[in-house]
Amino acid sequence: MKKNSYISLLILVISLFSRISAAQENLIQNISARSIISLNGRWNYIIDPYENGYYDYRREAFDQSKSGTGGYFDDKKQEDKSELLEYDFDHSPTLAVPGDWNSQVEKLDLYEGTIWYRNKFTAAPKQGKRYFLYFGAVNYEAHVYLNGKKLGMHKGGFTPFQFDITDRLRAGENSVVVKADNTRKKEEVPTINTDWWNYGGITRDVFIAETPASYISDYQIQLSKGSMGQIEGFIQLSGAEKSQKVTVEIPAAGIKTIVKADTSGRALIKLAVNNLEYWSPESPKLYDVTISTSNDHISDKIGFRSIVTKGKDILLNGKPVFLRGISIHDENPLIAGRARSEGDLRMLLTWAKELNCNFVRLAHYPHNEQMVRLADEMGLMVWAEVPVYWTIAWDNPETYKNAEAQMSTLITRDKNRAAVIVWSVGNETPLSDSRYRFMSNMVTHVRSMDNTRLVAAALEVHRKGFEVIVDDSLGEKIDLASFNEYGAWYWGGTPKELSKYHFNIKYDKPVVITEFGGDALAGFHGDEDTRWTEEYQEALYVSQLNMLSKIDGLRGMTPWILADFKSPRRPHPLYQNFYNRKGLYSETGKKKKAFFILKKFYDDTEKKYNTKSYGASK
C-alpha cells in the first residue's frame, strides 16, 4: 500500500474512533428526580425536506465523512462577509419544546420529513459529576449532536433516551442540535398505516441530569409475583465504585434494609413485609422509598399491589376486580396535538375519573412517564402498549429488534408504577405464522423482564353468521382474552340488530374488550338509525353493553375512546374533518350522550362488585 494511502487510512481510523458516538446509556431510573437543567423552551428550527443539512449533494452523510462536519449540526455562524453559509439557526424561527411541530405551525400540519432543532444553553459542569442529556420522546428518528459532535441516533417516537455527555459538556455556552424525522416507513414500528396523526418532533421534556460519578442507575422494588407479604427487586449501581453497600428505606412500612452490590453493581432485595397498605384505585397508597449509597441517594413514590388472574377472574390484592376502563390517545383534544404538560395529562385522567373509570388503556404506544405517575397518584390502573399496530413487517429482524427495544424501554421506565397492570405487545395484528412468531417472542421477552404483571394484546376476532369468534392463537400465550370488536359500527347493522350476535371465546381467561365504539359528531342529533348522530352512538353503547354483559367471564373493557382525536384516515367534510369521532368527549370537551350510558354501566358494575354479586370468584 502506498505511503499516502496508508496515512489517509490511519487518519480515517483515528477520526472514526474519536467520533464514536457517546453510548446511549441504559435509562436512568426516575431520572427526572435528579438535579436537572431543563432545556424546555423555544428552540430554533430549520425545515429540511431534502435532508440538505445531513447529506451533501452526492447524498453522502456529513457526519460520516472524514471531517464529520458540514451539516447543520455544526451550528456555524458566518464569520467573514465573503463566507458562504446557507443556514443560520440564530435567525431561524422557533418551536416550543416539548411540542409536536404539526400543531404549532400551520404549514407543518401534515409535514413528514426532517426538521432540525437547535438550543443554545450555558452550563457549569462540576468535577466528579456525570451529566446525561435526556429526551422524553422524539417522533420518530432523532440524530443528536452536542457542540457539533454526534452523540448518537434513536428510533421510536414514544420512548425516552439519553446520552452520557460528561466528557462533552462545556463550561459556558453549548449548542445541542437534533435532526428529527417523522417519515413513516414500512419496516418501522409503527408501520406506515395508523389511525392517529403523525405528530413529529421533540414531543416530551428535554433536560440535562446530573449524578455523582458512581450513581444508582436502576432499581425495581415491587411485591413478588402473586405475593402480598414479600417485596423483592434489585438495585443497579453504575460508575467506578460498584460493589457498595446499598440502603433501602421505606419508613412508613417500617422497612430499612442494607444489602451489598456485587462487582457488577447489582444488589438484590427480598424482604418479608406485613401490614402494608396496598395500592388500589380506591386507595392509591404510595410509599416514600429512598435508596442510598455512600455517595448517592434517590427517592421515589412506589405503590405495592398484587395483580393476578385466576380462571376467569382478575384479582387485585386478592379480590375480584372489574376493569372499568377507557382507551386514551396521547393528545390534548382541546388544542389538537401531543399532550404538552402535566395539566394536559391530568385533564385526560380527570375526564376518565368523571366516567367512573378505574382503568385506562394508554393506546397505542408508550405515553408520557408523567401520565403513568399521575395514574399512580389518582388511582387508575393502566394498560401500557407498544405501537406494534396493524400490518407490521413481521419477517424483518430489524423490525422485531425495534419493537422489542421499545418494549424493553417501556418496562424499564415504568416497572415501579403500581398503576401499570398490563404490558400489551400490540394491537389488531393480522394473523399469519410470522406474526405469531413475532408476537409470541414479544410475550416471552416481556415475561423475562417482568413476571409481576399481566401480558396481553388486542387480539383479532372473526365472524361466522351471528357468532363472533375469538380463537386467535396468540390468545393462548397471554393472560387475558382481550380483543377489539366493532359491532353496530363496522359490522352488524344498526344498534338494534346487535342483539342477534353472541360470542364464542376459546379461552378460559378473563375477558377484556379492548375496543368497541362508534363515531358521533357532537351536537348532531337525529334518530338512533342515523349514522354520526349522538343518538346512534348512544344506542350503540346500549346495545353493545347488553350484548357484552352476556359474556361469561367479562371482567373489563376499554371502549374506544375517551375523546375525539385527529386522524389522516377520517376526511369526511361534514362529520369528521380529519377527526376520528368515536370519543365520548368531543374535541371541545363536550360530553356526548353515550358518555352517560357508559357511566351508568360503570356505576352499576361498581356496586355489583362491591357487593360481590357479580362474577366474584367462588
Ligand code: GCU
Ligand atoms: C381500531 C384501532 C384504533 C382505531 C379504531 C377505529 O380498532 O385499534 O386505533 O382508531 O379501530 O377504527 O376507530
